Amino acid sequence: MSPKNNSEDLITKTPVIANPDDVPFDEGQLLPDTTYQSNSVLPLVHSDLDEYGLDPYEFRIYAHVVRxxxxxxxxECFAKLKKTAEICKMSVRKAQYSLxxxxxxxLLLKEERKGRTDIYKLAPKSSWKPKEELEKIRQQVKNSSLDKNSEE
Known part of the structure; x- marks a missing residue:
């Protein structure tokens, strides 16, 4: 039996990328505009993101926002925090810290909206802080949350 060669072979799900290093990561989209094939089901995680040092919760939240x-x-990602935490299999508090x-x-841009859910957008890699600062940033986030709780 010869392989099919028609439009049913092409779908718009997962990109085929010959060499991920050839993908410009700082352009207007994270995935290149390329031919999509149904037999390719592996998502691309760029090495810059993979090696940035996110913890599993931060990585999962980031993946959710990308989707x-x-x-x-x-x-734009404007899902309710409770729904985001549920989908990502973590507590609301952990989702808050991660976001x-x-x-x-x-890595993300946040637009606050009064009386509505906040909007999160992906930020270009050029705006990412150095990965060496990530642990310090985590501590600042935790400390700022503790400070707010002690004021209430």
Missing amino acids: RTGGKYHG KTLCEAG
């Missing part, structure tokens, strides 16, 4: 934004910088850390580290 919700469609992997595009102009995309705040990702924003403080420059």
Whole structure:
């Protein structure tokens, strides 16, 4: 039996990337515009993100925001915090810490909306703080949350 060669072989799900190092990571989208094939099911995680040093909760939240934004910088993620935590299999508090850390580290942009859910957008890699600062950022996030709790 010969392989099919028609439009059913092409779908719009997962990109085929010959060499991930050839993908420009700082452009307007995270995934390149390329041919999509149904037999390719592996998502691409760029080495810059993989080696940045996110903890599992931060990485999971970041992946969720990428999915919700469609992997595009102009995309928006505005899900309720409780729903985001539920989908990501973590507590609401852990989701809050992770989102705040990702924003403080420059990986996400946050637009606050009064009376509505906040909007999160992906930030270009050029705005990421150096990975060596990540632990300090985490401590600042935890300390700022503790300070708020002690004031209430």
